Every structure is written in C-alpha cells, then in structure tokens.
Amino acid sequence: xxxxxxxxxxxxxxxxxxxxxxxxxxxxxxxxxxxxxxxxxxxxxxxxxxxxxxxxxxxxxxxxxxxxxxxxxxxxxxxxxxxxxxxxxxxxxxxxxxxxxxxxxxxxxxxxx
Amino acid sequence: xxxxxxxxxxxxxxxxxxxxxxxxxxxxxxxxxxxxxxxxxxxxxxxxxxxxxxxxxxxxxxxxxxxxxxxxxxxxxxxxxxxxxxxxxxxxxxxxxxxxxxxxxxxxxxxxxxxxxxxx
Numbered sequence: 758x759x760x761x762x763x764x765x766x767x768x769x770x771x772x773x774x775x776x777x778x779x780x781x782x783x784x785x786x787x788x789x790x791x792x793x794x795x796x797x798x799x800x801x802x803x804x805x806x807x808x809x810x811x812x813x814x815x816x817x818x819x820x821x822x823x824x825x826x827x828x829x830x831x832x833x834x835x836x837x838x839x840x841x842x843x844x845x846x847x848x849x850x851x852x853x854x855x856x857x858x859x860x861x862x863x864x865x866x867x868x869x870x
Numbered sequence: 871x872x873x874x875x876x877x878x879x880x881x882x883x884x885x886x887x888x889x890x891x892x893x894x895x896x897x898x899x900x901x902x903x904x905x906x907x908x909x910x911x912x913x914x915x916x917x918x919x920x921x922x923x924x925x926x927x928x929x930x931x932x933x934x935x936x937x938x939x940x941x942x943x944x945x946x947x948x949x950x951x952x953x954x955x956x957x958x959x960x961x962x963x964x965x966x967x968x969x970x971x972x973x974x975x976x977x978x979x980x981x982x983x984x985x986x987x988x989x990x
Binding site for chain 1: 874876903905911912913914915918928929960962979980981982983984
C-alpha cells in the first residue's frame with residue numbers, strides 16, 4: 758500500500774530564504790507526482806506535475822524534482838515571500854492513469870516578513 | 871467565477887441526519903472526485919467518476935454515496951451522518967490530455983474550495 762509522508766510538518770523562515778520541502782513515498786511504481794498549495798478557505802491549487810519519466814519541473818520560483826528509485830520528491834522555493842505562506846501537499850498517482858491519488862499530510866509554511 | 875464550485879461551504883449537522891454536498895464544474899472535465907481531509911492524514915479519496923455512467927469507490931467509501939447527475943455535477947451524500955465524518959471535503963475535476971509526445975499524458979486535478987462539515 759502506498760504511503761506518502763512529508764517532512765517537515767511545519768516550517769517558518771524569514772523572507773528571502775530559499776527552502777526545500779520534502780515528500781517521500783513507499784512504492785516507487787508511480788505514474789506521476791503532483792505538488793499542491795492549499796490556502797485556508799480556498800481549496801487546493803496545483804503547482805507542478807512531474808511525470809514518472811521526468812526528473813524535474815520548474816514554474817517561476819518553484820522547482821520540483823523526482824527520484825523514483827529512492828521514493829523522494831523535493832519542492833524548492835527560491836527567494837521566499839510572505840505570500841508563499843500556505844500548506845504544501847504532494848500527491849502520487851499509482852502505476853496507471855486510473856490508479857488512485859494518494860496525498861501526503863502536507864507541510865505548513867510560514868514566511869516571516 | 872470558480873471553475874469548481876462546492877456548496878455549502880460550511881455545514882453543521884446532527885448525528886443521524888442525511889447530508890448532501892454538491893459539486894459543479896464549468897471546466898468540461900470528464901473526471902470528478904470527492905476527497906476528505908483530516909488533520910495529519912492528508913486527503914483521502916472517497917469516490918471518483920470517470921464519466922456519468924462510471925462511478926468507483928475510493929479508499930474510504932463506507933458511509934458515503936455519490937451521484938453523477940450530469941458531466942458537470944457530482945454530489946456526495948452521507949445517509950446517516952456520524953461524528954467521525956467531521957472533516958473538510960473537497961471535490962476535484964480532471965481531464966486526460968495527451969501532449970505532442972503522445973506517450974506523456976497529463977491528469978492535473980483542479981480542486982474546489984472545500985466544504986467544512988461538522989457532525990455533532
């Protein structure tokens with residue numbers, strides 16, 4: 758059974774710092790991995806999607822990497838801003854497009870001005 | 871307007887009551903999902919539907935039922951609510967698209983704002 762964990766559970770950094778959020782999964786046979794951002798009362802927003810054949814994806818100040826063999830993904834946020842404060846979740850889809858998506862518990866990020 | 875709309879946004883109910891949560895989408899996606907989120911547990915899949923005639927149980931379907939009334943509407947029902955169903959519920963949509971490479975397919979999920987349900 759696939760299990761997804763995220764470390765740390767919470768993170769507080771001063772504005773301007775570069776930071777890394779970690780996601781681990783137990784079954785390396787995944788189809789893709791997706792990073793989301795969750796703001797209170799606003800649901801989830803998709804940030805980056807990495808297919809199993811890809812090693813990384815970039816969008817603006819965000820860079821997500823995927824290492825299937827070790828069961829890890831990292832979300833790198835460059836030059837953090839107070840507006841980046843939110844909960845970040847990773848989610849993995851199983852071996853096929855029809856497999857279920859399993860979410861991690863999330864990392865709560867606070868960027869202090 | 872939001873592409874994925876959930877109603878109500880908040881609901882307080884009593885044990886044993888029947889509750890329906892609604893989800894509608896304007897994205898034209900064929901796939902729709904219902905998740906619940908509990909602190910420390912992340913999101914867990916309740917039911918999912920690939921089209922109006924295709925509905926599947928997810929990880930935690932016991933105590934829930936769904937109805938895909940149309941491509942754009944997917945409702946979640948709690949026939950007899952119990953306190954441990956207190957949670958934040960999310961509806962999501964997705965569409966399967968193939969890129970130019972054809973072997974790479976994208977299935978990005980779009981989420982509603984969530985419904986906070988409290989069962990007393």
